[in-house]
Amino acid sequence: MHLDASPVVTLTSVFKQFGRFAALRGVTAEFTSGRLYAILGDNGAGKTTLLRVLAGLAQPTRGTVSILGTTKLRSVCHELGYMAHPSLLYDEMSGMENLRYFARLYGISDLTNNDPTQKDEGGAANMTAVGLDPALARPVAQYSQGMRQRLSLARALLNDPKLLLLDEPFSNVDSGSAREMVLLLSRLRSAGKTIFVVTHQALLLEGTADEFVWMEAGQITNRARELRPVETR
Amino acid sequence: MSKSSAVPSGVTGATLAKDLRLEWRSKDALNSMLFFSLLVVVVFSFSFDPNAEESRQIAGGLVWVAFLFAAVVALNQTWARELRNHVLDAYRVSPAPANSLFLAKASGNFIFVAVLEILMTPLFIMFYKLRALGPAWQLIPVAALGTWALVVNGTFFAAMSLRTRSREIMLPLLLFPVSIPALLAMVNATTAILTGELSAKFWIVLLSTYDVVFTIACLLLFELVLNAE
Amino acid sequence: MKRVFPILALLTAVLLSCALYEALVAAPTEQTMGNVQRIFYYHVPSAWTAFLLFFINFVCSIQYLVRPNPVADKLTNWTVIAIGIAACIAAFVIRPLPEGIEPSSVATTGLAIAGFYFLIRKCFSQPRTDALAVVTAEVGVVFCTVVLVTGPLWARPVWGIWWTWDVRLTSTLVLWLIYVSYLMLRRFSTSGQTPVLAAALAVFGALDVPLVYFSIWIFRTQHPQPVIGGGGSIDPRMLHVLLINWLAFLCFAALVCWSRYRLEILQREVEETQALEALLEPRSSR
Numbered sequence: 001m002h003l004d005a006s007p008v009v010t011l012t013s014v015f016k017q018f019g020r021f022a023a024l025r026g027v028t029a030e031f032t033s034g035r036l037y038a039i040l041g042d043n044g045a046g047k048t049t050l051l052r053v054l055a056g057l058a059q060p061t062r063g064t065v066s067i068l069g070t071t072k073l074r075s076v077c078h079e080l081g082y083m084a085h086p087s088l089l090y091d092e093m094s095g096m097e098n099l100r101y102f103a104r105l106y107g108i109s110d111l112t113n114n115d116p117t118q119k120d121e122g123g124a125a126n127m128t129a130v131g132l133d134p135a136l137a138r139p140v141a142q143y144s145q146g147m148r149q150r151l152s153l154a155r156a157l158l159n160d161p162k163l164l165l166l167d168e169p170f171s172n173v174d175s176g177s178a179r180e181m182v183l184l185l186s187r188l189r190s191a192g193k194t195i196f197v198v199t200h201q202a203l204l205l206e207g208t209a210d211e212f213v214w215m216e217a218g219q220i221t222n223r224a225r226e227l228r229p230v231e232t233r
Numbered sequence: 234m235s236k237s238s239a240v241p242s243g244v245t246g247a248t249l250a251k252d253l254r255l256e257w258r259s260k261d262a263l264n265s266m267l268f269f270s271l272l273v274v275v276v277f278s279f280s281f282d283p284n285a286e287e288s289r290q291i292a293g294g295l296v297w298v299a300f301l302f303a304a305v306v307a308l309n310q311t312w313a314r315e316l317r318n319h320v321l322d323a324y325r326v327s328p329a330p331a332n333s334l335f336l337a338k339a340s341g342n343f344i345f346v347a348v349l350e351i352l353m354t355p356l357f358i359m360f361y362k363l364r365a366l367g368p369a370w371q372l373i374p375v376a377a378l379g380t381w382a383l384v385v386n387g388t389f390f391a392a393m394s395l396r397t398r399s400r401e402i403m404l405p406l407l408l409f410p411v412s413i414p415a416l417l418a419m420v421n422a423t424t425a426i427l428t429g430e431l432s433a434k435f436w437i438v439l440l441s442t443y444d445v446v447f448t449i450a451c452l453l454l455f456e457l458v459l460n461a462e
Numbered sequence: 463m464k465r466v467f468p469i470l471a472l473l474t475a476v477l478l479s480c481a482l483y484e485a486l487v488a489a490p491t492e493q494t495m496g497n498v499q500r501i502f503y504y505h506v507p508s509a510w511t512a513f514l515l516f517f518i519n520f521v522c523s524i525q526y527l528v529r530p531n532p533v534a535d536k537l538t539n540w541t542v543i544a545i546g547i548a549a550c551i552a553a554f555v556i557r558p559l560p561e562g563i564e565p566s567s568v569a570t571t572g573l574a575i576a577g578f579y580f581l582i583r584k585c586f587s588q589p590r591t592d593a594l595a596v597v598t599a600e601v602g603v604v605f606c607t608v609v610l611v612t613g614p615l616w617a618r619p620v621w622g623i624w625w626t627w628d629v630r631l632t633s634t635l636v637l638w639l640i641y642v643s644y645l646m647l648r649r650f651s652t653s654g655q656t657p658v659l660a661a662a663l664a665v666f667g668a669l670d671v672p673l674v675y676f677s678i679w680i681f682r683t684q685h686p687q688p689v690i691g692g693g694g695s696i697d698p699r700m701l702h703v704l705l706i707n708w709l710a711f712l713c714f715a716a717l718v719c720w721s722r723y724r725l726e727i728l729q730r731e732v733e734e735t736q737a738l739e740a741l742l743e744p745r746s747s748r
Contacts, residue, residue, distance in 0.1 A: 015741065018654065019733075022741045055326050058462060078328045086319040092255050101251050105327035107241030155323070386666075393662070396653035403650055410639035411666050414673040417681060435680050439673070446669055454662045457527070461655040 366429030546576030
């Protein structure tokens with residue numbers, strides 16, 4: 001599946017404006033499936049907005065977005081996994097409880113196992129994969145920021161999505177766990193998933209990412225397979 | 234792990250169960266709401282102190298205004314948990330239908346406000362020495378329909394006011410004008426039952442119509458409101 | 463179009479002065495109420511104008527919500543046509559009609575609803591229906607305020623009370639409250655999709671008003687209240703003055719709405735241009 005070179009995401013002249021502020025200015029790009037893309041750029045470059053547009057959370061002011069062959073994003077939303085700056089989790093519930101609930105939103109009911117002694121295969125596996133203990137009964141409010149990030153990633157993986165959109169997954173994560181997350185992403189990519197990672201820590205993805213994409217002032221300014229030490233202007 | 238492109242079912246139930254479980258666990262909102270309701274009853278009792286005969290005439294209005302205040306405070310925290318970590322984004326990204334979320338939240342609010350009413354009613358009966366001269370059982374459909382009328386629109390406008398400044402004042406501002414016919418029906422039905430002078434039938438029919446019309450309107454328009462950026 | 467505006471302004475000025483003269487001087491003095499009754503010539507046309515403006519707002523809100531979705535759009539079109547036809551049929555089939563309602567007025571109302579709907583649909587694009595909605599809401603609130611102020615001013619000397627919960631006054635009050643909350647929503651909203659939220663509120667308001675009317679009507683049959691204005695027939699000379707005043711008010715409303723609409727469109731164009739400029743100029747990175 002990872003040899004399939006068909007475009008999984010196509011952006012055509014996408015503009016996104018918030019009043020007078022233009023977050024995206026005419027972004028036109030194609031992204032093929034089974035690749036890991038690292039999106040880099042300064043704050044305000046439009047990286048988060050780009051991810052939100054792809055996730056269907058923001059409607060482009062102009063232009064079209066095509067994902068998995070369709071412009072009706074709602075029909076493919078079950079193939080998307082999204083992770084953002086805020087954790088998108090309930091602080092008052094434990095890790096597994098959060099995952100069980102969000103699994104229900106995707107129609108995954110074999111996770112909803114009210115017997116605490118029985119292991120929920122999928123959810124537990126997700127948590128272990130990101131380096132968290134599924135048996136942890138602590139509410140998420142008491143997690144460290146890094147743990148919250150990892151649980152958020154586990155949530156994004158619940159529905160086994162074909163397209164992963166991750167906004168700063170490594171922020172506040174210690175380097176050891178970050179490296180493990182990168183390994184996980186690499187495994188997911190090898191399994192055929194397309195992954196977009198917005199990050200300020202480009203070095204973490206050196207050698208793993210298939211392509212680096214630089215954004216500035218709402219446009220894609222450069223794309224390269226190698227991470228150069230100096231960003232082009 | 235099963236996954237399909239079909240619309241997931243059982244989301245309403247799962248969301249409602251989660252909300253009830255979280256509310257039970259923290260009991261923060263519940264406790265403060267219960268105490269607030271008690272305070273409202275006491276304040277009203279000091280402000281309006283009629284004898285038993287008069288009390289039946291005005292009790293309908295008093296009780297429902299008190300319930301309305303309690304309901305507004307409850308409705309204002311409908312989306313509080315979802316706002317904290319932008320959980321609504323996770324909901325919007327998933328294939329779960331917007332209406333399931335709405336029904337779950339509205340039902341949760343209904344249960345919440347009903348609990349408050351069940352607490353406040355005996356206090357009112359006590360302080361005002363109330364006794365129903367008409368068919369007392371009719372008070373139950375009146376209370377149920379009336380509470381749903383407040384809660385269904387309240388949940389909708391609470392979602393609308395998420396996109397405004399001064400969120401907490403916008404909710405009652407939007408809710409009260411639209412709720413006036415329902416309020417009139419609730420108060421008059423309750424007074425009719427308490428005094429036994431008139432039939433509450435018309436009011437119950439009006440309340441049912443109101444509930445049906447606005448539940449449909451909310452279900453049709455909620456998705457637009459949820460996805461308004 | 464630009465030449466029509468001054469002509470309309472002139473016409474309005476003439477009509478308003480004419481109507482003022484008629485109302486205050488020429489119209490016959492009412493038997494029981496005396497000269498105070500003349501306030502009726504401001505109270506009633508203001509009410510009719512306000513209702514018309516709010517109706518236009520409702521139509522615009524529905525169109526704004528429905529037009530982007532082709533299925534919903536078609537459904538609504540057919541529903542409106544059905545309403546027009548049903549009104550015509552009902553006017554001549556339903557016997558007897560409730561008192562005071564003529565068959566011709568039922569048919570005209572149904573046809574007018576359909577007519578307004580399709581006229582607005584033809585003349586205004588979807589974004590512009592929102593502009594029209596704002597305008598009619600604002601001007602409608604002004605006229606509605608006039609109704610609510612002139613009502614008590616009339617009632618006090620004549621019936622000795624400032625206010626009564628009769629059907630018409632209460633419905634007007636609720637309508638006023640709904641549209642004030644509509645304007646507040648528009649002002650306080652931080653969303654980029656304020657028109658959608660406001661349109662949803664307008665739909666809720668429109669669903670609410672018949673329920674208010676009906677609920678007060680039931681309330682009144684259970685607890686009879688004094689009726690402001692009274693029903694019954696009206697002297698033809700008074701009717702003539704009333705209609706002239708209404709025409710004058712309509713022209714005035716059209717004038718104000720038109721100015722406000724032009725202002726609103728211009729404001730939106732300025733914002734769009736500024737947004738486009740922001741797009742084109744190179745942005746310095748923060």
